[in-house]
Amino acid sequence: MASKRPLRALISTATCPLRPAQRPQPSLVRTSACAFSTTTPSRSPEYESEASERPRWQQTPARMVAPFRTRPLPKGPVFRVNEDPRRLDDAYIRMLGPGGDKVLSDEVKWLAVTHKSFDHGRRGFNDRLAFLGRRIVSLQTSHALLNSPQVEAWPKDDAGRPLPDEFGRRPFLHAALGGLPGLTQEAEDRVLDKSRLAPIAERYGLDKVTRWKPKQADNLLGSGLEAVSSTSLYAIIGAVALERGGEVANKITQDKILAPLGFTFPE
Template sequence: MASKKPLRTLITTASSSLRAQQPACRAFSETSACSFSTSTPKLVSENDPEGYERPRWQQTPARMVAPFRTRPLPRGPVFKVNEDPRRLDEMYIRMLGPKGDKVLSDEVKWLAVTHKSFDHGRRGHNDRLAFLGRRIVSLQASLALLNSPQAAPIPEVDQYGRKPYKHPALDGLAGLTHEAKDSELNIARLAPIAQRYGLDKVTRWKPARTDNLQSSGIDAVLSTSLYAIVGAVALERGGEVANRICRDKILAPLGLTF
C-alpha cells in the first residue's frame, strides 16, 4: 500500500501559506467596509458651517433642497412666519398656563404649530398630532354634551295613547348626534379661541393668497394647530393632562360644561 506522507506534506504546506496571507485579506476587507459605509455623512454648507448642528425645525434638510427654483415666485406680499422662540413660548404660556413653555420639548413645540403647507412639509408638520388631538377633543365634547341639559323634543301624539320611556340617564342622548357635535366644534368657533391664545402669530404655514388669509383657509389651519397641541400634550404628558387642557382651554370657552 502506498504511503500518504507526500500528500499530507503538500496539504500542510498549502495551509501554512494561506494562513500567512490572512492578515492581508483582513486589511482589504476593513478598507472596503469603510469605503462602502452606509452611514449618512453630515453635510456642512459653506455659508453655514454649523448648519448640521441646528434642529430640523430651524432649517430645511440639506438633501431636500433643490439646486434652483423651478416655479415662479407667488404674487402678492411676502408672508413671513414666526422664527422667534420667545414669541412661541409666550403663546404656550397663554394657552397652557404658567410654565406652559416647559410642557413640551422644543422640537414638539415647533412641530405642533407647523402646517403641512409650510416649506412643502420638509421640516415636518402637525397632521398626526392633530389627528390624535381631534379624537381627544371630540370625546370630551361628547361627554360634555351628554351631561348638559338638552332641549326637550316635542312629543308626538300617539293614537294608541302610548308614552315613550323616559329616564334621567337618557336626557343627553340628543347631544350625541353628529350635527350637535359638529356645530360645537366648528372651525369658525375654534379659530377665535386659537387667536385668543396667539396661535395666528406663531403658526407656520403658507397661504395661497397672502393678501387674503381668510380665503386661504386660516380658520382650518388654526384649528389644526389647536388640535395638534392637545395631541402633543397627550403624547408627552399623558391623557389626564390633555383632557384637562381640552376642557379648560377649548371646550369651556365654547360654553360646554362638565
C-alpha cells in the first residue's frame, strides 16, 4: 500500500501561498494620526462648569482653592475689601474725570487696585501695571524738575550776562540747561515719596477701593496703607498707558499727580 505522506506534503506545499497574510501591527504613524482627529473631544463636567463661572477678578478660581484651611483664622477684626462696582467707578471718575469709569475695561479696573497680598494673589495683582506706571510718572517728574525755576541762580549783570567768579571765569548759561541743577535723584525721591502720593490717592478714594490684606486690620497705616495706595495710583497710570496710549497717560500724570504736588505745565 502506497504511503500518503508525499500527497500530504504536496497539498501542504500547494496551499502555503494561499494562506491569508497576518494583519500588520498598528504603526506609530497611524497612532500619531489618531491623536490629531478632527472629532470634538468630550470634556468632563468640571471643565464645562469652569467656563460658566464669574470672572477671575470677581471670584477665586475654584481649582485654586484648597479643600480645607491649613492655618487658623487670624485674631482681631476682619478687614473687608470693597466689592461694589459703583464705588470703584466713583474713584475712577474722581481721578480720571467725567467718563473715567469707561476709560478701562472692567477686568483692568479691578486688577489695577488689587494688591498682591489680597487672596494670596490668586485673582491677579497690579505689580506689573505699577512698574510701568512708575516709569511714566518718573519721566514726567524729571521733565517737571527740568522746567522748574531754581532757587539759586547764577548772578547776572544788567545786560543779562553771567558775572565772573572769583577767578574771572564766566560760566556758560543756556535756557535749556537752567533746570539741570535741580534734576537729581534726591529731588525726584522727595517729590515721589509715598507720604506725598498717599494723600493724592486718598483724595481720589483709592484707599477705600484698593483690595489688599493688612497685617493688622485696626492699624492700616502701620500695615503699609501709604505704599499700597501709591501702588494703585501707579498701576492706574500703567493701565491707561496700555489701553489708551502714552499721551493720555502723560496728561493724566501731569494733571492728576504732579499738579497737586505744586508743578505747573504749559497748556
